Every structure is written in C-alpha cells, then in structure tokens.
Amino acid sequence: MLLMDGSLVIRTDANPSIGSGHVVRCVSIAREARLRGLQVLFAVSDKKSQEVVEGRGETAVIVGGDPRSFNERDAHTVADFAQRVQAVSVLVDSYAVSHSFMDRLHRRCHDSGSQLVYIDDVYTFSEGFVPDPIPWSLDVVINYGFIFSEDQYRNLYGPNVRLCIGPRYAPVRKEFHNAGYIVRNDVGRILITSGSTNPNRTLERMVEGCRLASVDAALDVIVGGQADFDDHVLDGLDATIHRGVSNLAPIMKRADIAISAAGSTLYELACVGVPTIAVPIAENQMGNIRGFDSLGLGLGVAELNWASAAVASDLDTLVRDSRMLRYLSKRMTSCIDGAGARRMLNEFGFLMH
Template sequence: MGYDDLKVLVRADASVDIGMGHRVRCQALIHAFKALGWQCQFVVQRRYDAFASPEDEFIETESEFWQLAEQVDLVILDHYGYSADDIATLYEHQENLLVLDDMNDRGDFPAKWLLNPLHQTYSKSIKFPLTGSQYALLRPVFLQQNNLAVTPEKLLITLGGTDPLALTLPILKALLTSGFPAKYIQILLGASAKKADRVLSFCEENNIYVEQGLSDVTPLMKQAKMAISAAGGTLFELACLGVPTVFAQVADNQTCSLEQHVPLGWCRSVRFDNVSEEARRHRIEQLIEELNGRWLDLEWQKKARKTAQGLVDGAGAERVAKAIDAYFS
C-alpha cells in the first residue's frame, strides 16, 4: 500500500494538434495512483491552458518543470516534444521517472520505468520496462464492463478527441452515399472536435444519432457491432470491449500500434495523415469499402471480437501504479 506523502507530477500537454490522448491516459494513471494514496498533480505548458484544468500547475519554461521535478517522488512524462536529450536532462533532475512511449523512435534515453502498450525492445538505460497490451492505460470504467447482454448492431464512428483532420463529416457522407443505413450509425465527437458544428447539423438533418464530449463512452462502444475510429488510445478501449474496427490513421504516432494489431486480425486500417487532402477522398472510399466488406461477415466479427478481448483487460493503469508503488514500499 502507498504512503500519503508520496507525490507524483504528470507532464502531458493537450491541444488540437497534439490531441487529447496523452492527457486521457495519464488521467487513468492518476486515478490508479490516487487509489494507492499518492498525491498527483498535472503540469502543463501555459500555452496549452485551453485544454487544461484549473487545478493544473502551469509553467512557462522547461527549467520551471525541472525545479518542480526535484521536489516530488516521481515524474510521469507523456510528451512527444521531449527528445532523448531532453529526457536525459529531466532524468538528471529526477531519477524516479516514468516515460510513456508509443513509437520507440527517440533513440536511447534513461528512465527508471518505461511504459509502452506495444511489444518493443528498449536499451539497458531503462531499468524497468513495462511493455505490452497488459499495460494499456484505460479509464477505470473499462474495468467494470461485463460480457455483452445484448447483440450489438450499431456502427460507431469516433475520430478522437479533436478529429485533427476533420474526417468525421466526409466519412459520414461517403457512408450514406454507399447505401449504409443511417439508423445503424452512432457518432461520437470529442469535446474539441474540428468542424463539430457541421457534423451536428448534418446528423440532425439525416436523423443520425450523435453525442459530443461524453465522459463515459462505454455505453456507445458496447452497442457497437463495428467501429470506424482513430487509432490512438481508443484502439485499446475498442479492443477491451471487443469491437472489430476499421481504423483511420490520423497521426504518425499511431503507426506502430496498427503494425502490431492489424496482423492479429481483429481490425483493419487506412492511413490519412501522410497524404494530401485530395488523396484523402480516395482513402475515404477505401475505408468505406473495407467497412462494408466486413459489416455482414459475422464469422469474421466473431473471431475478431474474441481476439480483441484477449489482448486488453482494462487493468493496465492499476498494474503500472502497483508496480511503481511496490518499488517505493
């Protein structure tokens, strides 16, 4: 069991460009640490205050962050703006450092703990690597899900907290043009989704179910027979609930997770972040073709559901917090 005076600083910025995923998964970790008696504090760069909480600690410079890091027991860093050299500098100020990573593309850097929900190999500069989907950081609500009581029949479309490429509306239009029935579609928009007002108007005109900024997404996910989704942290949430998915890759940092998960057979993917806006139209057609080709394939869906649920159990944040807490105990 943890001690009441142990303190952790969590560094994870969020914006339209960065997305919300870093902050969301760190919130899952904070919940797990608080359950063990830790005091937790987000540290946010001032220019990202629009996506922060009033309780956060705001900084103007990195040296302010380093000073704060020296005064606590643990620092959690989930930040792609940090190079290997930057991480090494932070480590000089606080050796009890947990780095969250997805791509393993920053080269060698030191940290006491490294968390990656994919199977990746790191150097000996990492003392305790925590890798694999058993460490995927999901919100506590995913732990409380039981097997489905009803047969799901909906298509869930969710393009992340910010929908950075504004894909929801063009995908929706292409889906209806392909003849997909509107009554089976549910749209989930992030609170800060791009062009959300246009999506909301279109859904109202076409009698399509839409929600924005839900704090608990599990009821919608449990009704989903399949999903079209961005491939950030939502990938692990959909896997946990066994939802076969066609992923729209909207950022480079989603490459590794898709390279590991698509071959397992429970999902497909189409990439959007590395092509022009013109080429995206063609890729949307590809994505709709993939979806329509799988929608009636119940045998594939059954296998996909079973595979996905076997990968992620929702207890990742708890596992990580307990492993670190045990070190201090």
C-alpha cells in the same frame, strides 16, 4: 498500504493541435496512483492544457514552456516543481521531449531520489515517427503500442531500466472494464469517432465511407470538444451527433462496429470488445494501425492519406461476416483487459499489500 509515500508529478499537455490523448491516458494512471495513496499533480505548459486536465477532475499547475518543444530550462522547471511537492516519480507524456530535456531531468530526478518515467510512442515533434525505439535517459519506459516487443526495448536499454512494453500495459479508464459487450448477428449501429479533434475532416470522411458502403445502420457520430463538424454530411442518413460526451462507454456498448482514430479511443474500444476499423489521423498513429491489424484485433487502414472508399471496403467486409465480428471482439478483450495502469504502477514500485 504502500511501500513508498509521496506524490506523482505528470508532465503533459493538451490543446487543439496536440489533442487530449496524452491527458486521457495519464488520468487513468493518476486514478490508479491515488488508489495507492499517492497525491497526483499535473504540470502543464499553459491555461488551455490546465483547462483540459481540470475538466477531467485532476489538479494541474502551469509551469510554462512551449508545449511543442521542451529544453534544458524546462527540465529544471519540472524538477524544481517535483522537489517542492516531494515527488517520488515524474511521469513525462509529451512529444515535445528532447535529449537535452530528458538528460537534465533524469539527472535532477536521480539527485533528489525520485525516478523518471516516460511514455514512448516512438514519435516526437522534432523527429517525427521513427520505425525503431531510440534510447532516452530514464528509469522506467512505457510503450503499450500494438507493434513493439519487450525484447526490442531490453536490447536497447539493458537490465537497469524497467519496462512496460506491449498492449497489456494500456491504461484504460474503469468505465470501459468488464463491459459485458454482446456481439449481435446484424449490424444495427455504427460508432464514428476521431477523438477530441477532427483533423482533415476525418469524421466527415468516415461518414462518407458508411454512405459508400450502403450499410443499413444508424450512426452515432462523436464530435470531440476541440473539433468542428459539418452536420450536413449526415443529410439523408439515420444519424445522431453526440457532443460533449464525458463517458463514451454506454455508446460503445450499443455499437455493433466502430470506425475510430488509432489513439486512446482504440484501446477503450478494444477493452469493451467493439469490432473496429482503425484509421490514422496523424503520422504517430501509423505504427499502431499496423500492429492492430497484424495482431488480428481489427481492420486497419494503413495509409495516412486514406480515402473514404477504404473505410467502405473494410466496413463491407465486417457487415457481411458475423463470425469475424465475434472473433475480433474476443481477440480485443483478451489483449486489452483494463489492468494496464495497475501493472504500470507495480513497475513504478508503488505496490499494495
């Protein structure tokens, strides 16, 4: 079945400040890897990250370290763990990386015959968001953001690094594939989500945007597992609060429009085909917002400190134009087809006959 046997080690973390987006996309990759016969083990910094990973049905081992800053010692820890489990690939998905960490881990992987894979969001905790990709020591680089091109990365890395660049590589869980979504002429339900967290009252401001737009639609408000929410903001509105949602796909399929943060959920919405207004909840989402908007996939509020009035304006635009809703839905599903994780694993070298 496989051209290569062994295990895949995924080094990532999740907590209230980081969110769970790293884990969500890595779970999609892990599930595809298991279909190809690999054992998948997550290596995490602490108990909180372990709980998030295992809450999604994966196995996580605590290897220690600061989830906001990886150094050379952390590289040795990950490499030692990878060797013990006979890993053929180590996938790093974290904003805590540094050049000392990646350089050392890459050398250790090379010495043991494994490959180093990195998901690059052009953002790190130490540098913040950078407008252009920077080179790392690695074998495979992934950036499925809407704004970057393969040419940018090929010019940066040369011919010896394998590239998974562009939204066609977005790893989306199978429950969002082939959703059979139907665009309706009248907007009856609006989905509101900020992922697992709710920084700076994002959900409340999204709701206020709906109120300002005076849209006659029911609201489905998704409150993530690491989020607080002021229920009183919904007073007088036809709204349902959903907490502890493990599968968002059925709620997405009922929605006529979504208002969403520009993280992992945005790719899931695109795969389903729900016309979406995307807003940033962190600096690292700004590039994604601009790319989402410029590719004609949806409307993006391209200001980090956005106001509810901006959401109301975009919502008013979509509610009044059913042809735009159909156009955006078709564009989204043509861009994100659900096969991203499969394409990634092919690039890793885990090919199926």
